[in-house]
């Protein structure tokens with residue numbers, strides 16, 4: 001691809017290779033497909049411990065969402081799940097490594113985790129410290145550089161930072 005090519009964001013999916021296994025796991029995790037979280041964890045190579053199942057329930061039993069570790073920790077407490085913040089961090093990273101979550105780093109010390117692992121981009125609402133999806137058709141990415149020798153571009157993350165104006 002020439003360096004100056006304009007790539008509609010929606011076509012990035014076709015370029016980044018998505019592992020079929022991951023796609024299958026996502027399909028099973030979708031609420032309309034009747035989630036079986038134990039099977040989802042097993043297929044992702046994670047032992048379905050009680051804590052992992054409880055966290056997976058919080059993360060994957062509804063529509064796609066974005067959370068950070070602190071939010072998930074407080075949701076777990078509300079749900080009566082006894083789990084330390086350190087365990088939440090570990091579990092989020094295990095889910096990410098298994099392809100069940102995508103990590104979005106807003107800055108060096110802050111990450112959000114997205115249950116939608118397909119290629120898409122985000123607004124970061126600075127005043128509210130939250131992220132939300134940018135509609136796929138409303139962003140175009142121009143001039144993706146060639147990957148360094150021996151490497152391939154896996155995906156492109158765009159974070160558009162916004163704040164309220166009054």
Ligand SMILES: [Zn+2]
Pocket residue numbers: 066114116120121122132133
């Ligand atoms: Zn998202």
